Amino acid sequence: MQKIFSSLCLNCQYGAQHVLKEEISHCYPDLRFSYSRGAFSTWLFDPVRFKPLDHETMISTGAHCSENHKTNKNTRLLETVFGRSCILSMGKITCPGETDPATMTDAFWNQVVEAIDSVPESPWFSSGIHRIHVWQPDTQEPGKHRFEPGVTSLAQEIQRKIVQNCPGDVKQRLAPNDQDAWQAIEGYLGETCLDCIVVAPDEWWIGTHRVVDEHSRWPGGLLPLQLPSDAVSRAWLKFEEGLRWSGFPIGQGSHCVDIGSAPGGGSQALLARDAFVVGVDPAEMDPAVLAHPNFVHARGKISQLKRKLFRKARWLLTDMNVAPSYTLDALEELACRDDLSIRGMLFTLKLFDWKLATEIPDYVQRIRSWGFSQINVRQLQFNRQEVMVAASR
Numbered sequence: 001m002q003k004i005f006s007s008l009c010l011n012c013q014y015g016a017q018h019v020l021k022e023e024i025s026h027c028y029p030d031l032r033f034s035y036s037r038g039a040f041s042t043w044l045f046d047p048v049r050f051k052p053l054d055h056e057t058m059i060s061t062g063a064h065c066s067e068n069h070k071t072n073k074n075t076r077l078l079e080t081v082f083g084r085s086c087i088l089s090m091g092k093i094t095c096p097g098e099t100d101p102a103t104m105t106d107a108f109w110n111q112v113v114e115a116i117d118s119v120p121e122s123p124w125f126s127s128g129i130h131r132i133h134v135w136q137p138d139t140q141e142p143g144k145h146r147f148e149p150g151v152t153s154l155a156q157e158i159q160r161k162i163v164q165n166c167p168g169d170v171k172q173r174l175a176p177n178d179q180d181a182w183q184a185i186e187g188y189l190g191e192t193c194l195d196c197i198v199v200a201p202d203e204w205w206i207g208t209h210r211v212v213d214e215h216s217r218w219p220g221g222l223l224p225l226q227l228p229s230d231a232v233s234r235a236w237l238k239f240e241e242g243l244r245w246s247g248f249p250i251g252q253g254s255h256c257v258d259i260g261s262a263p264g265g266g267s268q269a270l271l272a273r274d275a276f277v278v279g280v281d282p283a284e285m286d287p288a289v290l291a292h293p294n295f296v297h298a299r300g301k302i303s304q305l306k307r308k309l310f311r312k313a314r315w316l317l318t319d320m321n322v323a324p325s326y327t328l329d330a331l332e333e334l335a336c337r338d339d340l341s342i343r344g345m346l347f348t349l350k351l352f353d354w355k356l357a358t359e360i361p362d363y364v365q366r367i368r369s370w371g372f373s374q375i376n377v378r379q380l381q382f383n384r385q386e387v388m389v390a391a392s393r
C-alpha cells in the first residue's frame, strides 16, 4: 500500500508512457517509479525533500524544465512535457469485481476523510475543496479508432454519484462556502481540486491538485474541446488547445503566418478569433478556408516564398510534417530577421522517432538563442507523436 501524500499520480497520452517514464527519471531523479497501468503511473517521493502539501515552500527534487518553478507560488507539482496532469495521491480504493459506483463512492469518501485528517495542519485544504474532478486515463492514441481524449460518460456518471453521495457533514466541512460548487468542474486559478482517477471500474485512485494553469482547470488536464462540424481537419483541435494553453493574445486584427496550413483546420482556429492569416503550403487549402476574407494562401514551400509576404506578421504558427530540424530552420529564418517583428510562435515538432524526445532541451536552447525568453513545450491532448512549442519574447 502506498503511503498517503507521498506519491504522485501522472497521466499522459496513451503510447507515450515510456517517454514520460524516461522524462521523469531524467528530470526528477529523486522520484521513484512505483506503478503503472496503461497511460497512468505513480511515483513515490521522499516527503522530507519534496513538500507539495506545504504549498508556499514547495521544492522540487531535481532539475526541471521551467523557471516558473522557482518564482511562482502557483507552481505545478512537476514540470514535464509528457505528463498531462500531476496529482498528489491520497491512496487508492480497490473492490475487485465491484462495478457499482455507489459502493465505490462510500469507500471513496471514507478514504478522503481519513487522508485529510492525517494532515490536520496543512494549509492545502484550509479553504476546502472547490472542484471534484473525475476522469479516466486514455485507452487509445488520439484520433485512433475514433478515440479522442476527453472526460468519458462513465467518469461523468461517477462524478455525479460522488457529489450526490457525499455525507452531509463531510460536505459541510469540505465545501463550507458554496454547497453547489461541486456541480461545476471548471476550476479557477488557486482552487483546490479533489481527483478521482478511474483507472478501472474497480480501481479508483484518489488525489488532489491545485489549479495553476489552463490544463489543471479541467479533469485529467483534458480540455473540453470537440471538433466543430465545419472544421476541415483535426488540426483545429491541436491549434485551439495550443492557443488556449499558450494564452497568446491572438485576436481581432492579429497578423499570423500559418506554415503547413493545408487543408486549414489550424487556420480556422485563428480566423475564428478574427485574425488575419497568411497560410503557406504547397498543398491545396480547403475552399471554405480560401473563401474567408481574412485568409490569403501563399502557395508553395516556405523556402520558396518572397519574404515581403510576411511583412506584417507578428505570430508564426507551424505544423509541417517534416523533421524538427527543418521546422526550426524555417522558423529561425523568419524569427531572426531584422525587418520582421515576431512576438510569438506556436508550432508542432514531429517526433517521428520517440528518441527525438531527448533532443527537446536542445531545441529549447536553440529557440532561446533567437531571443525568445518564455518557452513552453507540451504534448497536448490532441498532439499525436509530436509536441507543441509556445515561445514568446
Ligand SMILES: C[S@@+](CC[C@H](N)C(=O)[O-])C[C@H]1O[C@@H](n2cnc3c(N)ncnc32)[C@H](O)[C@@H]1O
Pocket (backbone or CB within 6 Å): 232, 233, 234, 235, 236, 259, 260, 261, 262, 263, 264, 265, 266, 267, 280, 281, 282, 283, 300, 301, 302, 303, 319, 320, 321, 322
Ligand atoms: C499535418 S499537415 C498540416 C495540417 C494543417 N496545419 C491544418 O490545419 O489542416 C502538414 C502540411 O505541411 C505541409 N508542408 C510540408 N513541408 C512544407 C514546407 N516546406 N513549406 C510549407 N508547407 C509544408 C504539407 O504540404 C502539409 O499540408
